[in-house]
Amino acid sequence: MSRGKQQFLIFMFGFIVAGLLSVGGYFLYNHLLNTGRIQDVSLPVQQPETPKMTKVLIAIQGVGKGDELKPEYFELKDRPIADIPLNSLIDVNMIEGKRAASVIDANSILTDSMLISPNNLYDPEDRLKDYALQGYLVANTVKAGDWIDIELVRSNGDTFTVLSKKQVTQLIDNKAIIKVTTNERHLINHAIAEQSAGMGHIESLLYLDESQPASEVNYVPEKIADQQIKTDSPGVSAPAAQNTQQQDLVDTSGGKSR
Numbered sequence: 001m002s003r004g005k006q007q008f009l010i011f012m013f014g015f016i017v018a019g020l021l022s023v024g025g026y027f028l029y030n031h032l033l034n035t036g037r038i039q040d041v042s043l044p045v046q047q048p049e050t051p052k053m054t055k056v057l058i059a060i061q062g063v064g065k066g067d068e069l070k071p072e073y074f075e076l077k078d079r080p081i082a083d084i085p086l087n088s089l090i091d092v093n094m095i096e097g098k099r100a101a102s103v104i105d106a107n108s109i110l111t112d113s114m115l116i117s118p119n120n121l122y123d124p125e126d127r128l129k130d131y132a133l134q135g136y137l138v139a140n141t142v143k144a145g146d147w148i149d150i151e152l153v154r155s156n157g158d159t160f161t162v163l164s165k166k167q168v169t170q171l172i173d174n175k176a177i178i179k180v181t182t183n184e185r186h187l188i189n190h191a192i193a194e195q196s197a198g199m200g201h202i203e204s205l206l207y208l209d210e211s212q213p214a215s216e217v218n219y220v221p222e223k224i225a226d227q228q229i230k231t232d233s234p235g236v237s238a239p240a241a242q243n244t245q246q247q248d249l250v251d252t253s254g255g256k257s258r
Contacts, residue, residue, distance in 0.1 A: 051080040057110040147207040154200035165214035190221040
């Protein structure tokens with residue numbers, strides 16, 4: 001074979017190999033580009049956006065439920081707007097005179113739902129008040145420490161439990177003092193109104209043994225025609241009404257034991 005033919009064959013072989021390498025490199029490049037393993041150098045590099053910041057109140061120490069919120073417990077710090085609740089507090093003056101509605105952990109963002117006015121620190125429904133029951137109370141056999149039910153016997157004979165297993169904390173003359181919540185007070189006042197309207201009468205029921213299970217409250221107030229239901233029963237004493245403890249008089253004559 002002549003020298004010219006040898007050079008031609010070598011050239012052709014090199015050309016074919018170069019073409020194969022170019023095609024293979026092209027497909028490999030596209031594969032890596034599509035899978036995200038490399039970035040197209042022709043595209044501008046996107047710089048990460050700097051998040052917008054705002055100052056909010058951050059707890060620098062833990063605060064217990066019901067504790068007074070003092071300015072030294074908090075400080076203003078920058079936080080990304082996207083990461084903070086909409087009701088976040090941004091001024092230390094907003095906590096003046098407030099208390100913690102729940103436990104506040106250190107480094108927590110303070111929100112208005114974490115604050116509560118001292119007047120609303122406890123649910124009024126759970127705040128017990130004195131209630132005085134007046135009457136014979138099971139033929140005068142009730143004494144301090146006993147447990148009683150208050151029932152309403154309607155005119156058709158149906159009996160409903162208004163208050164269940166209430167302990168007599170004190171006896172004053174023929175009055176028995178018990179503790180009731182706001183909701184229980186509403187029930188007994190309505191039962192008194194039904195009694196006044198002639199729709200039934202109230203009785204007391206004495207527990208002979210403290211271990212006896214409590215009755216289920218099943219009294220549902222009925223509408224009283226032409227009768228204004230008062231927020232307090234007719235026997236409220238003036239001195240008691242001025243105090244946080246309120247006393248009402250309920251005729252519970254005709255009581256019985258359980």
